[in-house]
Amino acid sequence: MATKTLENVTVSDAYLALMADRGVVYLFANAGTDFAPMIEALARAQALGLPHPKPVTCPHENTAQHMAIGYYLATGRPQLTMFHVNVGTANAINGLLNAARGQVPILFTAGRTPLNEDTLKGHRSLDIHWTQEMFDQAGMTRESVKWDYELRNAEQLETIVDRMIAVSMSDPKGPVYLSLPREVLSLELAKFTYTSPTRMHPAAPSAPSAEALDEAASILAKAQNPVIITNWAGRNPGVMPALTALAERYAIPVVEYRNRYIAIPTHHPMMAGGNPDQFVRAADAILVLDTAVPWQPSKVRPSADCKVIHMAPDPLYTYVPVRGFPADLSLACASDLGLRMLHDAMAEPARSNAIRIEKRRDECAAHHARLEDAWARKLAASRDSSPISPSWISHCINEVRSKDAIIVKESPLQTQYLDVDRPCMVLNPGAASGLGHGMGVALGVKLARPDTLVIGTEGDGAYMYNVPVSAHYVAAEQQLPILWVVFNNQRWQAVRRATLGINPDGYAASSERAPLTYFSVEQHYEKLVEVSGGYGERVTESKQMLPALERAMKAVTVDKRQALINVVCDVDNNAGGD
Numbered sequence: 001m002a003t004k005t006l007e008n009v010t011v012s013d014a015y016l017a018l019m020a021d022r023g024v025v026y027l028f029a030n031a032g033t034d035f036a037p038m039i040e041a042l043a044r045a046q047a048l049g050l051p052h053p054k055p056v057t058c059p060h061e062n063t064a065q066h067m068a069i070g071y072y073l074a075t076g077r078p079q080l081t082m083f084h085v086n087v088g089t090a091n092a093i094n095g096l097l098n099a100a101r102g103q104v105p106i107l108f109t110a111g112r113t114p115l116n117e118d119t120l121k122g123h124r125s126l127d128i129h130w131t132q133e134m135f136d137q138a139g140m141t142r143e144s145v146k147w148d149y150e151l152r153n154a155e156q157l158e159t160i161v162d163r164m165i166a167v168s169m170s171d172p173k174g175p176v177y178l179s180l181p182r183e184v185l186s187l188e189l190a191k192f193t194y195t196s197p198t199r200m201h202p203a204a205p206s207a208p209s210a211e212a213l214d215e216a217a218s219i220l221a222k223a224q225n226p227v228i229i230t231n232w233a234g235r236n237p238g239v240m241p242a243l244t245a246l247a248e249r250y251a252i253p254v255v256e257y258r259n260r261y262i263a264i265p266t267h268h269p270m271m272a273g274g275n276p277d278q279f280v281r282a283a284d285a286i287l288v289l290d291t292a293v294p295w296q297p298s299k300v301r302p303s304a305d306c307k308v309i310h311m312a313p314d315p316l317y318t319y320v321p322v323r324g325f326p327a328d329l330s331l332a333c334a335s336d337l338g339l340r341m342l343h344d345a346m347a348e349p350a351r352s353n354a355i356r357i358e359k360r361r362d363e364c365a366a367h368h369a370r371l372e373d374a375w376a377r378k379l380a381a382s383r384d385s386s387p388i389s390p391s392w393i394s395h396c397i398n399e400v401r402s403k404d405a406i407i408v409k410e411s412p413l414q415t416q417y418l419d420v421d422r423p424c425m426v427l428n429p430g431a432a433s434g435l436g437h438g439m440g441v442a443l444g445v446k447l448a449r450p451d452t453l454v455i456g457t458e459g460d461g462a463y464m465y466n467v468p469v470s471a472h473y474v475a476a477e478q479q480l481p482i483l484w485v486v487f488n489n490q491r492w493q494a495v496r497r498a499t500l501g502i503n504p505d506g507y508a509a510s511s512e513r514a515p516l517t518y519f520s521v522e523q524h525y526e527k528l529v530e531v532s533g534g535y536g537e538r539v540t541e542s543k544q545m546l547p548a549l550e551r552a553m554k555a556v557t558v559d560k561r562q563a564l565i566n567v568v569c570d571v572d573n574n575a576g577g578d
C-alpha cells in the first residue's frame with residue numbers, strides 16, 4: 001500500500017493535499033472568518049507550489065454551487081465547494097437542491113463557527129462566532145444530501161475525505177456536506193501520512209438482474225405501441241448513442257417530455273417531440289427512462305393493461321414523498337448500461353414482432369416529419385415578427401454557434417431549432433428548478449472546456465436570480481469568455497401561465513399585468529456585463545438578431561471577452577411552466 005507523508009502541517013494543509021491527491025482540481029468558494037486556517041493553507045500551497053485544489057473566488061454562493069455542477073457535467077469528476085458557516089450554507093442551498101435532484105456529486109463544505117470561546121488555536125474572536133453558531137448546522141442541508149458530518153480531528157481526515165467522495169460518486173450520485181470547525185482546521189501535526197492512491201472507490205454502477213431484464217425486454221419487444229419517455233437521461237453521455245441505437249433497431253418513438261438534457265438527436269426519425277399525451281394514451285408498453293415525471297396524471301394516464309417500466313439509477317425516485325406512476329417493473333441501473341443490456345436482450349423476443357416493428361418505423365418517421373414541418377412553419381412565421389420570437393432567437397443562436405458549442409438553457413430557448421447531434425450539447429441542470437443555475441453552470445463548463453464555445457441562455461427573470469454581477473465577475477476573473485443571451489420578455493411568463501392554468505377566466509387572466517408576474521422597469525442588462533469588461537448589446541428587432549450575435553461572437557472568440565445580448569422579446573407560447 002503506497003503512502004505519502006507530510007511534515008509540520010495543519011489539518012487544512014493536509015485536507016488540501018488529500019483533495020488534490022484524489023483528483024479535485026478546483027475549490028469553488030465564498031469565504032468568511034471561518035476560512036482563516038484554510039486561506040493560510042491555500043497561500044502556503046501556492047507559495048510552495050504544493051498540489052491543492054485551485055481556489056475560485058465566487059462573489060455569491062449561487063455562482064459557486066452551479067459552477068461545481070457545470071464542471072462536473074463537463075468532466076464527470078466530483079466537485080468541491082466551501083462557504084461561510086450557516087449563512088453561506090443558506091445562500092448555497094438553492095444550488096444544493098439543484099445538485100441533489102439532478103444527482104450531481106458535490107463535496108459541499110462550510111466552515112463551522114469556532115467551538116471554543118477562548119481556548120485552542122482558532123477559538124472565537126468576534127461577536128459573530130456566537131451569533132452564527134447553530135445547534136445543528138448540517139441540519140439545514142440534511143434533506144438534500146446523501147451524507148453529512150462535522151470533522152472532529154486529524155486522525156479521521158483521510159477516512160472522511162475518501163468517504164465523502166465515494167458516497168457522493170456512487171449511484172444515485174448526489175451531494176454530501178461536511179462542516180469544518182476552525183479549531184480542527186487549525187490543528188498542527190508533526191506528521192500526516194495517507195494512502196495514495198486511495199483504496200476507497202465509489203460503488204460500481206448496478207445492473208438489472210437477468211430475470212428483470214428479460215421481462216422488460218419481452219414486454220418492450222412484443223409491444224404493439226411502445227414508447228420511451230425521458231427528460232433527464234441525456235445527462236449521462238452514454239445514453240444518446242445507446243438510446244438512439246435501441247429506438248432505431250426496434251422502431252420505438254422517444255418522447256422528450258420537458259427535457260432538461262437531450263437524449264436523442266433533434267432530426268432522428270424516432271425523435272417524437274416533447275408531448276407524451278397521445279403516446280401514453282395509445283401505449284401498451286412504456287419505458288420511463290431516468291425521468292421522475294413522465295406525464296401529467298391530471299391530463300393523461302396509460303390504459304389499465306399498459307405495462308410501465310422504469311429505468312434509472314433510482315427508478316422509484318425515493319427522494320420524492322408522493323409519486324404514484326404505475327411501476328410494473330423498476331430497473332435500478334445506470335441508464336446507458338441498462339439500455340445496452342436491453343438492446344441485446346430484446347433481439348430474440350422481437351423476432352416474432354418483426355412485421356409490426358417495420359410498420360411502426362414508418363409511423364414514427366411520419367410523425368417526426370410532421371413535427372419538422374410544424375417547427376419549420378413556426379420558424380418561418382417568426383422570422384420577421386415583432387416583438388422578436390423565442391423561436392427566432394433560438395434559430396439565430398444555432399446559426400452563429402460553432403459545431404462543438406455547448407449551450408446552457410435557463411431560458412425559453414427552443415431546442416428543436418438547435419440541430420442537437422451529440423450528447424450533453426444542451427444542458428439544463430436546474431433539476432429542482434431553483435432559478436439562478438444557468439450562469440454558474442456555463443462558467444463551470446467553460447472552465448473545464450476552455451477551447452469550447454459556451455453559450456449561456458437566460459430568461460430575464462432567471463438572469464436576475466443568478467446574481468449576474470457575481471457571474472460576470474467570475475467570467476472576467478477566470479477569463480471565461482462566454483456568450484450570454486438574455487430572453488427579455490419583461491415578465492415571469494411561467495408564473496403567469498401557472499396562474500391562468502388554475503383560473504383561466506379569473507381577474508389575473510384578464511390583465512396583462514397581473515401582480516408579481518411582470519417587470520415594469522426597462523432593464524438594460526447589456527450594461528451589466530460592461531461592469532466586468534464585457535461586450536453588451538440590446539436587440540429589439542428580428543432583423544438585428546443575427547448581426548448582433550455575430551458581433552458578440554467576435555467579442556467572445558476573437559477579443560476573448562464575455563458578451564451579452566439583451567433580446568427584448570415576446571413570450572414563449574408553447575413552453576411548459578416551471
Ligand SMILES: Cc1ncc(C[n+]2csc(CCOP(=O)(O)OP(=O)(O)O)c2C)c(N)n1
Pocket residue numbers: 094410411412433434435436458459460461462463465489491492493494495572578
Ligand atoms: C429560486 C426560484 N424562485 C422562484 C421560482 C419560480 N419561478 C419559476 S419560473 C419563474 C419565472 C422565470 O422568469 P424568466 O426567466 O423570465 O422566464 P419566463 O417564465 O418569462 O419564460 C419563476 C419566478 C423558481 N423556480 N426558483
